[in-house]
Amino acid sequence: MPSFTLLGQALVSGLLAGGLYGLLGLGLSLSWGLLRLVNIAHFALAFLGAYLTYEFGTELHLNIAFALLLILPTFFVFGVMLHWLFKRFGVGEFGSLLVTFGVAVIIESLIQWFWTADFRRFETPYASSSFKVGPIYVPALELAAFLTATVLAGGAWLWLNRTYVGKALRASAEDAQIAAAFGVNHRAQSYLLSGLCSAFAGVAGVFIALISTLAPSQIWTWLGVVFAVVIIGRLGNPLGALAAGVLIGACEGLAMAVISPAWAPVVSFSILIVILLWQPRWL
């Protein structure tokens, strides 16, 4: 029987890992739920953000905040341009799967061409830092990622539910024609949202660079669990994505502590299957 300290530590680690899942799933959930675009390139974009953070930090010795200031607007513009391409060529929900898969492969190849397949690690003095709460250690960077995810998900929820643009976006996602009849300019707002989703990928990338060691092929290792997060959290629901990330992270952590680490990957999909069979009203 595992000790309470071990269980508590596994739970905290899992919850914080779930914050990163939620952060990575945020842009994907909004894009899928409100723009009806399944953007697989979101993962590649996050890793591009991670590699740029590495480059800015190790080669140019830029402060993280300054790197973020460069990455966010660049990624926003990239998201707008990508959405313009989707609009220009009439890419639909299922078509977007294929197109964005291609974009992801291109980004992966560009990353490998520029940074090679070799591992890249952004060494920072705070990479391994943690503090103690009772017998439990709380890793600082994972906590920062969790708090950032919470702020961004909360902000996105407020924006979608309390502002005209957010409500208009939700209305367009429900029924674009009726929304247009009420004067909603879905086209302009969709560019804004697409840019924001890409910027969210950039933020996730910064934390990936700070927490993980980078390799081009790791783009694909997040795909399964983040898709599960997005579906469980309900498409287009930023708080749902965060909650689902935390749920999956915590369950994975406990499974690793109580059963075996080998069972962790099964957890996210088991939860997904159970919830899909259960079909709760909020899904």
Added chain:
Amino acid sequence: MSDHKHQGQRRKVLGGIAGGLLGMAVGQAKAAPAGKPIRIGGTLSLTGPLAQTALLHKIAGECFVEIANQDKGLLGRPVEWVLLDDQSKPEITRSLYEKLITVDKVDLIVGPYGTNSILAAMGVAQRYGKIIIQSSMGIPKLGTYEMQFPASPFGPYPEKEYPGVILDCVASATTPPKSITIVTSKFPSAQFMAEGMREVSKQRGLQVPLYLEYEFGTRDFASIAARVKDANADFLWVGSLGLEGNQLLEALKKLDYSPKLHYYLYPSPGPLLASPEAKNALAQSFFEDHPPFSSRVGVAKLSPMYRARAVKAGIQYTQLDSQATGTYNVFHLLATAIEATKSLDDKVLAGWLKKNTVDTVFGPISFNGPFNHGPGRMLVKQVQNGKWVVVWPRDAAGAKLVAS
């Protein structure tokens, strides 16, 4: 008169010099490889999850080809390596070896990187009766094809022999371990060694308070680290590949825990060496670029060339190591057999290798044991003062074991 005589002597001297230069040029022309190239086909995982390590193999293979072509080639002909990217996927490896043999019609093939891909390529080689030499099949008993040859001296039963080597090594520490935690990836070659490690540890009377398996590609090691800390054994043995060892160490650091003695099976040498948490970490090796290994056949030319190419390729760890020398040795074995038999016939080459011992970067290698393996020669290396040095067995060690 004397002027004429002088001019005549000068002509003779100049003629002699010209003749000498011509002779040297002819001599050089004879030594340089000429004619249709000998095409050797193979794949490496240039993309996908194994790309980081395969890149080292690629550089080492290119070094061999360059060294061979700078010399006299093979059988006086230039060597060409037809290299394709198998994307770290065995099913693609299989198709590419079919293509190399049937479409590209290469003269010979060499093995890819990684047990799964090697098994895929081996099936194709067997179907077409091709000799295949490989350097990284960590489960020798799967090499049942009679014309497959291992270039790395795992020995036929590393799961039984190598744990003994590791335990002998750590037993030489001032305070020998009495308990061991075993954490391993479920990647076949790592899991296979971990099971052997558990058996041999128990046979030697060590307690095993924790044996854990995790999936290849696990991202979050926090909970695994919590269990390792909870078990708090004297010796941590990790069946890790690539960066997994680094990830576990970083997770342990966040829990303010440092293992007393720690071992990593197949790590990426550069990142582990660079990690501050990896102080005195142990790992598997066949070769490190220090005496006595650096005086072995071919290393003098290979080592500087490899370093230069690795720097140019943007690789962070540029030292010649086990992985890179593995692929170099694949080519070296094939070349030695070709030159000895003056043949490119697969059966002739395989027959020669089976009967002979070849002097290599890994020492003398023979193929007369089970699964075409000779005796195992697996080493234990350790991070010491910013370098990897072999610490066991004692007769090959470049330094003594240091325990934290």
